[in-house]
Amino acid sequence: MSSLIVFLVAFPLVVGGLLLGIRNSKLRNVIVVLAGLVVAGASIVTAVTFGNGDAVFFGLPNGLTLGRSLLVLEIAIAVFVVAVSIQHRRILAPVLVLGQVAVSVYLELSGKMPELEPGRLFWFDRLSMIMVLIIGIIGTLICIHSLGYMRDYHRSSPLIKGRRTVFFCLLFVFLGSMFGLVVSNYLPLMLIFWEVTTLCSFLLIGYTRTKETIGYAFDALNMNMLGGLGFSVAILMLAGQPDGLDLAKLTAGPATAALLPALALLCLAGLTKAAQMPFSRWLLGAMYAPSPTSALLHSSTMVKAGVFLLLRLSPAIAGSSLGTLVAFVGMLTFLFVSLVGVTEQNTKKVLAYSTIGSLGLIVGCAGLGSPELIWVGVMIIIFHALAKGLLFLVVGTIENRLYSKDMENFDTLLSRLPLVSALALTGIAGMFIAPFGVVVAKWTAIRAFLEIPGWQGAALLVIMAFGTSLTLFYWGKLLIKVLSMRSVSEYERSVEKRISRFEWLAEISLASGVIGVAAFLGVISEQVVGPYALATFKGTSQSFLHIEPVILATMIAALLFLPALALWASRHEGYNTADFYAAGRPVTSGGVMGMALGATQTVTLRNYYLDGVVNGKLVFRVGTIACGVLLVTLIAVGMVAR
Amino acid sequence: MNPIVFGVLFILIAPIFGGLLAGVDRIVSARMQSRVGPPLLQPFYDLGKLLQKEARQVNPIAEPLLLGHLGFMAATGAMLVGGTDLIFVAFVFALAALFLVLAAGSVNSPYSFAGAERELIVLLASEPFFILMLAAICKVTDASSYQGVLSSAVMVAPKLPGILLAFTFVATIKLRKSPFDISTSHHAHQELVSGLTSDMSGRLLAYVELAHWYESAILAALVVLFFNWSVPLGLLAFAVVYGLEVLVDNSTSRAKWQLVLRSTWVVTLLLVGGNVLALFLIK
Numbered sequence: 001m002s003s004l005i006v007f008l009v010a011f012p013l014v015v016g017g018l019l020l021g022i023r024n025s026k027l028r029n030v031i032v033v034l035a036g037l038v039v040a041g042a043s044i045v046t047a048v049t050f051g052n053g054d055a056v057f058f059g060l061p062n063g064l065t066l067g068r069s070l071l072v073l074e075i076a077i078a079v080f081v082v083a084v085s086i087q088h089r090r091i092l093a094p095v096l097v098l099g100q101v102a103v104s105v106y107l108e109l110s111g112k113m114p115e116l117e118p119g120r121l122f123w124f125d126r127l128s129m130i131m132v133l134i135i136g137i138i139g140t141l142i143c144i145h146s147l148g149y150m151r152d153y154h155r156s157s158p159l160i161k162g163r164r165t166v167f168f169c170l171l172f173v174f175l176g177s178m179f180g181l182v183v184s185n186y187l188p189l190m191l192i193f194w195e196v197t198t199l200c201s202f203l204l205i206g207y208t209r210t211k212e213t214i215g216y217a218f219d220a221l222n223m224n225m226l227g228g229l230g231f232s233v234a235i236l237m238l239a240g241q242p243d244g245l246d247l248a249k250l251t252a253g254p255a256t257a258a259l260l261p262a263l264a265l266l267c268l269a270g271l272t273k274a275a276q277m278p279f280s281r282w283l284l285g286a287m288y289a290p291s292p293t294s295a296l297l298h299s300s301t302m303v304k305a306g307v308f309l310l311l312r313l314s315p316a317i318a319g320s321s322l323g324t325l326v327a328f329v330g331m332l333t334f335l336f337v338s339l340v341g342v343t344e345q346n347t348k349k350v351l352a353y354s355t356i357g358s359l360g361l362i363v364g365c366a367g368l369g370s371p372e373l374i375w376v377g378v379m380i381i382i383f384h385a386l387a388k389g390l391l392f393l394v395v396g397t398i399e400n401r402l403y404s405k406d407m408e409n410f411d412t413l414l415s416r417l418p419l420v421s422a423l424a425l426t427g428i429a430g431m432f433i434a435p436f437g438v439v440v441a442k443w444t445a446i447r448a449f450l451e452i453p454g455w456q457g458a459a460l461l462v463i464m465a466f467g468t469s470l471t472l473f474y475w476g477k478l479l480i481k482v483l484s485m486r487s488v489s490e491y492e493r494s495v496e497k498r499i500s501r502f503e504w505l506a507e508i509s510l511a512s513g514v515i516g517v518a519a520f521l522g523v524i525s526e527q528v529v530g531p532y533a534l535a536t537f538k539g540t541s542q543s544f545l546h547i548e549p550v551i552l553a554t555m556i557a558a559l560l561f562l563p564a565l566a567l568w569a570s571r572h573e574g575y576n577t578a579d580f581y582a583a584g585r586p587v588t589s590g591g592v593m594g595m596a597l598g599a600t601q602t603v604t605l606r607n608y609y610l611d612g613v614v615n616g617k618l619v620f621r622v623g624t625i626a627c628g629v630l631l632v633t634l635i636a637v638g639m640v641a642r
Numbered sequence: 643m644n645p646i647v648f649g650v651l652f653i654l655i656a657p658i659f660g661g662l663l664a665g666v667d668r669i670v671s672a673r674m675q676s677r678v679g680p681p682l683l684q685p686f687y688d689l690g691k692l693l694q695k696e697a698r699q700v701n702p703i704a705e706p707l708l709l710g711h712l713g714f715m716a717a718t719g720a721m722l723v724g725g726t727d728l729i730f731v732a733f734v735f736a737l738a739a740l741f742l743v744l745a746a747g748s749v750n751s752p753y754s755f756a757g758a759e760r761e762l763i764v765l766l767a768s769e770p771f772f773i774l775m776l777a778a779i780c781k782v783t784d785a786s787s788y789q790g791v792l793s794s795a796v797m798v799a800p801k802l803p804g805i806l807l808a809f810t811f812v813a814t815i816k817l818r819k820s821p822f823d824i825s826t827s828h829h830a831h832q833e834l835v836s837g838l839t840s841d842m843s844g845r846l847l848a849y850v851e852l853a854h855w856y857e858s859a860i861l862a863a864l865v866v867l868f869f870n871w872s873v874p875l876g877l878l879a880f881a882v883v884y885g886l887e888v889l890v891d892n893s894t895s896r897a898k899w900q901l902v903l904r905s906t907w908v909v910t911l912l913l914v915g916g917n918v919l920a921l922f923l924i925k
Contacts, residue, residue: 342766412750414703439733446729446773450781458922461777462770462915466907469736469769476740476762480747480755485701550726554717558737562744565706572702580700580751581840591750605755608763613900 002058004046005122008132008179012039016172020165029147029502032168036140039175043136047129054535055125055248057185059118066121066189073192074104077199081221090218096225100195103232104188112239116186123185123248126532130378131182131308134385137513138300139175141506145393146171146292148500152400153290160208167207171296174200178301182308187238187245190309191231194269197302198224204293205286216285223282227272227306234265247312255316263317264638267310267326268631274306274359277333277627280620283356287348291396294348299355300389304381307359310366311377315536318369324456325634329627330363335463336623338470342477343609343616347395347407350474351388354431357471358384364460365445371539372448376441378529383441386517387430390510394424397503401495408606410481415488417496418570423507424482425562430514432475440521440555442468444544477607483562485569486591511563518559522547645789649724652859653716659862660855661685667888674892685855689848697844700749704842707745708849714738715853719860725787728776735860736769742850746838757838761825763899764815767906771812774914775805779867781921788863792870799868804917806868810883811909813861818854819887821897822906 015035022028050056060066081097107113146168154162177196184190198221206217238244241259255263275283286298297303310326317323334357341353358380365377397420398413399405414421432439442464449460517524530545579587582603586594591603664685672679681687699705715738722731743765746758780786782801783794791798799806814822826837839850865883866876897905 414748443727443729443733446777447727447780447786450777454922455919458915458919461774461918462911465770465773465777468773469766472736472740472769473762473766476743476765477759479740479744480758480762483703483707483744484748484750485703486750548726550721550724551730554721554734558714561710565703568706569701569703578698578700580749581753582751583753587751603750603752605750605752608759608899610763610903613903 001046001049001056001124002122003061004042004049005058005124005179005183006061008039008042008046008136008183009176011035011042012172012176012179016169016176019172020169023165025151025164028164028168032143032147035172036143040136040140043132043179046136047133050124050129055123057120057123057248059121063118065118066116068108070188070192071104071108074101074195077192077195080199081225088214088218092222093218093225096222096229099229100225100232103229103236107236107239114239114242114245117246120246120248121186121189122183124183126528126535127308127311127378128183130382130528130532131304132179134304134382135175135178135182135301138385138389138510139171139178139296141509142292142296142300142389142393143168143171143175144502145295145396145506146290146502148502149292149393149396149400150290151500156400156403157208163207167204167290170200170204171292174204174297174302178305181305185247187231187235187247187250190247191228191235194231194273194305195228197297197305198228198273201286201297201302204297205289207289207293213288216282216288219285220282223272223279227269227279230265230268230272234262234269237262237265251313251316253315254319259316260320260322261638263313264322264635266313267317267322268635270306270309270313271326271329271363271631272306274303274310274363275356276306276329276360276363277336277356278624278631280333280337280356280624284349284352287346287352291348291392291399294351295389295392295396299351299392300385303355303359304385307362307366307377307381310363311374314366314369314374314377317367318537321637322634323367323369325367325630325637327364327367327460329630329634330360330365330367331460331463331467332360332623332627332630333357334360334364335467335470336619336626338467338474339614339619340616340623341474342470343611343614343619344474345407345607345609346405347410347478348392348405350407350478351391351395354471354474355384355388357467358388361442361445368448368452369537370448370451371533371537371541372444372544374536375525375529375533375544376445376448378532379441379444379525382517382524382529383430383514386510386513387427390423390507390514391427391431393503393507393510394420394427397499397507398424401499407478407481410478411605412484412486412488413482414566414569415485416492418566419496420499420507421482422563422566422570423511425479425566426511426514426559428475428479428482429559429562430518432471440547440551447544479562481607483566515559518556521552521555645723645725645787648788649720652719652723652863656716656719656859657852657855660852660858661689663858663884664855667884670885670888671892674889685851689851692848692851693845695844697846698841699846700751700841703748704745705846705849707741707748708842708846708853711738711741711745712849712853712856714741715856715860719856719863722860722863723788725789727786728780728788728791729773729786732769732772732776735772736765738853739765742838742853745842746840749841751841753836753840754838757825757836757840760899761838763903764822764825767903768812768815771808771906771910771914774910774918775802775809775864778802778805778914778918778921781918783870788867791867792873794870796870798870801921802868802917804913804920808909808913809865809868810886811913812906813883814887814890815902815906816857816861817884817887819891821890821894822902823891824896824899824902 078097078101082094085094177193181193202217202221206214243249272279337353337356344350362377362380365373525545593601595601665682669679718735718738743758743761746754783791783796785791862880865880869876
């Protein structure tokens, strides 16, 4: 087990270094595909080796120890951040990173760092297993997708200087550090991986090196570094506690009052990484990165590190006022970003709002903590990783074909890019239409909220009811655009043929994954997620694990309906049908209407964005302030509790 | 009796119930407008004729989507009375409504599209209500299924007066009555022509009509939940609510979508949210 984990972390790092030196794109394709297959294979082997057993702890193989390597790495990260910041004349990031280094150096020099139990460096349980599989399999598919995407990306934006060697290096370095993050038990070790993922995100957002993207990259860096600083200070506080730095022991049960301040800071770190309000802004800026980056870092995996940490902390914070505050930050974020989402026209940003909202739901579940809610949180992680990863990739593909991310330009997609539409529909259905996955999770969450006494239960229900309906609205708008038809020219039809094999492979695999996970929902629930939830919260009631056959059948039917319809329609020959009704005006099926005096007018249809009812910017600001106040309260509560 | 039997019975009986209700509606409306009105069974004759007529189809996907709408609407009702978890039913109900939106949107024409968008808005307006209503009913009765609520010793309506009141408000949307029929219109003179059904004809329109009858039956079944100690009383209450809707339909003009959205949300927040809050604080 131990050597497998070391391999999972080290192998992508080595491949990343190798890719930095490879400029030939054919050779790069081969290496990325092969290395990806090895990574995916290794993650599956790790999961199989682990079986379905209880949590295991282990250290480095052959009795190796970390020594001072963590400190060295941390200083290296700090030097890099300071150098980049000087280059771009930024002040906040270096201050934050130097603060972290100061904490670590102080701990090291003062000798307050407790003796580390060498056998408890890593912690592998069912949650780690799920995360390792997500990172290994989805991560690999996204890397393969990037091979096709980046080629077209640079073709369509010739002004951007190609730095594909760096891009692929970063993707693999990210995979390695993400593996490390989800198996760490020793908090200082986790912090290092945490910071490396932050750096990867920073560099990938700034990939195009325009003034705009560099600004967004620094937004992301600053906010995540703030979380990282919180993480460091938490380590400083926990270093004085017995077993304080051992995550598994720390979160074995409800925390004592002495631990709450440190836990509050760890929650802060989790909330920044999960882009919860007031830190949501960085994830929206991150949408300017190439689409595979959004798929991998900003929806499937890296932002999940934040909720992963919160799920880990859940047994310690649940039931305390700290837990309740965390839950409300998450749930209010879900409500506010869903409301902003209905006013957004940029598809990638809609996906970003939906991502932040889904993460908010998971944060809500982690803060409240019960077997049912932990089950919900993990289920959303799985479904979201697949469906949202797929959607980002599909939107990337569409963007490279239609040269637009604007939802309004996706209309009649079914006629123009039928197969891509089928994939997009699978993703959307996976996220929301089919009451599967996220919706089953929402339903279980509502059931759990009913059991929470007092005003909290009522407030959570109301938030859930409104938030869910809002997501229905923006997904509905996207669906209307994708699922509309008109007659298209031969040229328009040929566009789809130019999508690369890499992109098809990744997207079709992910779509199959969405359907496969839906089909095996019962098994996943009863064999993996359920036992994890019950073990974490020492629950016994298993009733929630069982999903009625009627419900399962409805879900699968709803999931498959639209993609199947799209595939059928794309092959349907008899599309020689009537023109639409236009109050007696002559029309052609291409959408041109005859007007008075022989003039013609092409029909343009634009979605409603609730102008005049919902002011997106204002809602975002209100949400940021409200959650900011909650966050300050949260940290204050933690400090006072001491 | 096995709850599944109720589900099957619903699928068979609901259209008859919905059709008769539409017939009564048309007679009562006519009398309000000093007309005689059509025979009671006219909706069935209309449906029969629609099914015989040639359907003028603008694209190949509208029909499957409408069949999806009809199928999921029937499934919602069957699951509701068939004992499936009530909160899950709320999600399927919204899904069924969404398919109608998609069918109208797929046509890519100005009238249909405007109707589809507005139907999406009324869905956004009404969906929080249905989720909260069913969650609150589950909360007071400690039950999760239709039969569970009916056999509960707790009387629902006295505990949920705010939600019942809000129901009469929100039902206007689902019954497509003025002032909330912003997505479609049964009145020929209005600017939206017939909104989301503009490009549906023949059997396609028949599916929409049939699905609407199911929808009416589902609403009736939902009202019965409030009067869980006496089903006849519940049906009577539905008749009263429906009578009010017809009266309102004939005495108001259509509202703008902004008003529909704002007013429904405010009603849901105040009446339903207040009621739910009281429920959680007292219990």
